[in-house]
Amino acid sequence: MTYFEPQPAPAEVPLRLTDPFAPSPPHALARRAAEELQRLLRHGGLASGLDLGALDAPGQGKMFGVLVVAAPDGRVGYLRGFSGMLDGRWEVDGFAPPLFDSIARDAFLPAGEAELRALGERHAELTGGEGALELRARLAEMTERHGAAIAGMRARHEANRGLRHDARQRLANGEAGDDERRAALHTLGQESRADAAERQQLEAAHQQEREVLVSALRALDTQRTGIEHQRAERSRQLWRQIAESYVIPNARGESRPLGALFAPEPPPGGAGDCAAPKLLAQAYRHGLRPLALAEFWWGAPPLTGGRLAGVYYPACRSKCGGVLPYMLEGLPVALEPLPGAAPGPVDEPRIVYEDAWLLVVDKPRGLLSIPGRHESSRDSVLVRLRRRDPEASGLLVVHALEPETSGLLLLSKDPETHAALQRQFARREADRRFVAWLDGHVARDEGVIELPLRTDREDRRRQLVDPLHGKRAITEWRVTQRSGSRTRVSLWPRTWLTHQLRVHAAHPLGLGAPVTGDRLYGGDDTHLLLHSEALTFIHPHTGARLELESPAPF
Structure with a gap:
């Protein structure tokens, strides 16, 4: 914990934590702590070897937070936290650690991630590997060759059709006898049927040749779909295990796994990794009383926008909405009414x-x-x-x-x-x-x-x-x-x-x-x-x- 120097006067210390979901400006002490952290982020002075340059890359900024706390001896200071990982690390000196049990997580996560990587590599091989690419190339070449053969045959048949048409015209205009005319028309009909049979035979031969490659590609698709389902199910199982490794405490000294706070649905990705839950857990771990919270964005804005460096934002409802209410149980909190709700009596419609x-x-x-x-x-x-x-x-x-x-x-x-x-x-x-x-x-x-x-x-x-x-x-x-x-x-x-x-x-x-x-x-x-x-x-x-x-x- 970093203590304020000089210590704030009693009148400057909040009596209870403000609602972390409220859009109200942070308490003056929380803003003071946040500004000190922003100065360190801007000019250095944090953990040695920490590289913050990546935060300025497009979409790579993140939320930071401070929690003003009172120690058992009455002195007031603050804790620092960040969302997710910082410079590729879960744990950074001077910041609140993550909420998961590292030992329990290490017992299953590396093997699970290796399994997912192997499935991903197999999926990539089936999608764009040498065998799949060769089959698609052969099918493309075959399709082009078949198309040329069909086009040549159609041109020849069209010429034959023109010759037969002219022959029929001559028979209609000539003086041949009925028997001779019937025999000639029969011969022309046989030629027409022969062309049709040739077309059918060629199309059947093409279909048979094509089916070999199509069946092989279909088998690859079936394997790929199976791996997609397998990977999705394994990813869900792994996320459930990860969620169980998060231990979420509250002010009453109780704790629950992350998954239990969102049951029966799985927790959203990143739940429990925001700055506010880490800070509260750190305070409870060391017997510190939370007084004021401030979270702000630092670095480049998200690719979708909506966050600016140095601007304060309330806790997110999507990830922290299922976590913070439990963590605040047993702690006096000045809750604000939900957005738009009037604080007092409202006129009748x-x-x-x-x-x-x-x-x-x-x-x-x-x-x-x-x-x-x-x-x-x-x-x-x-x-x-x-x-x-x-x-x-x-x-x-x-x-x-x-x-x-x-x-x-x-x-x-x-x-x-x-x-x-x-x-x-x-x-x-x-x-x-x-x-x-x-x-x-x-x-x-x-x-x-x-x-x-x-x-x-x-x-x-x-x-x-x-x-x-x-x-x-x-x-x-x-x-x-x-x-x-x-x-x-x-x-x-x-x-x-x-x-x-x-x-x-x-x-x-x-x-x-x-x-x-x-x-x-x-x-x-x-x-x-x-x-x-x-x-x-x-x-x-x-x-x-x-x-x-x-x-x-x-």
């Missing part, structure tokens, strides 16, 4: 339109559209409407609004109406308009943004722009007001992906100005100024065109 088939409400900011998985998030528009009318159990949200977003929310009262309304939006026969204030000056007056999005695997609350793997996302926009450094816009989502409007607003290739109050994609932690202000659609049962509006409260 106001009914804007209702009939026998559908319902439109004006959703207040801070209220979920549908119940969350966590008990603290059960409050939602659906729960409140069903509580108000017990017969409304069949209500379905057509398109949920994010908790932070206010405005018009469309619900159906039966599955048929729900499907019909969704079809209208998918075909762009229905429309919705949002209004937002953006932090920044948007130079143009209107346009269309098309940036594909996917979930950030490191932090599943966020969406990333990914031209290769992202889903198509389209937003039309128009500036309606400019005021100082802010811009008010109207937004028309033509697709409906999570956080689409927020990412399209914040991204440099979009509007380059985040929605005011957007903690995930901007920097402001005030209220999100994004409102669903208009809905237009055809009533699925009456055929009437409905145009509903709700003025923004900002």
Whole structure:
């Protein structure tokens, strides 16, 4: 552990650990520790022989972390950690070690990796080895030779067909007797049948010759498929063994293997290797009390983007979501509400339109559209409407609004109406308009943004722009007001992906100005100024065109 010098005053020491999944800025002490680590990463001074140059290679950056802790004697310091491996090493002096049992891991991992390598080499041999390449070359040569033979035969047969056609014309125009004509036509027919027989015989001979090579290649494919299945199964078995070698402790002094925290599904790759779990385990191992955590990215950004050197990020839900909640058991933690959930009472949703088939409400900011998985998030528009009318159990949200977003929310009262309304939006026969204030000056007056999005695997609350793997996302926009450094816009989502409007607003290739109050994609932690202000659609049962509006409260 590295102690702070000078020691912080009691008022500067947090009473309890903050929520590691919260996007809030790190505590001042954690930031101080992180800045010291960043200085060492930038200028050296870490473990001898450590080469950090690889972190600047494309896609090779990684997450680092610090955990502020209190020793039993009351002194305050911090631990350092990194995700995965650093400079090809699991263990580096001055950093928290990995969570797996090295002895147990060494008992099976080298042999398992050797087996996978052998299977991979055999697969490569069957795919591109000398024998496979020779068979494919012979088949290509044979195909070319057969094609030339068939082409030559067809040309000859076409010439024969022309001669027979001319002969038949002469017979039709000549003065030959009936017997002579019949005999000549019979001979021409035999010649035609002979050509057909020759074609069939040649094709059969080619097929028989080709089948020898095709059968050999098919046998290689069967072997290759078998090895692929064998390798996949062995890889799954090995990963299960690896997961069992990770010992995950918590603040109560208990421990469980990694696999048990994700059962019945296998743990995701890299689970348990992030900086935060390593740091907490190191603290428990030495009787240190965790006080504040900070994790930041260092080095080149990932190939898919979404991480910048020196920027702080919360713990990832994909890998740490199943690990950290267990590790924090027995430790006082200042948990924040889930993203978008209001900290206090929220107004009731106001009914804007209702009939026998559908319902439109004006959703207040801070209220979920549908119940969350966590008990603290059960409050939602659906729960409140069903509580108000017990017969409304069949209500379905057509398109949920994010908790932070206010405005018009469309619900159906039966599955048929729900499907019909969704079809209208998918075909762009229905429309919705949002209004937002953006932090920044948007130079143009209107346009269309098309940036594909996917979930950030490191932090599943966020969406990333990914031209290769992202889903198509389209937003039309128009500036309606400019005021100082802010811009008010109207937004028309033509697709409906999570956080689409927020990412399209914040991204440099979009509007380059985040929605005011957007903690995930901007920097402001005030209220999100994004409102669903208009809905237009055809009533699925009456055929009437409905145009509903709700003025923004900002």
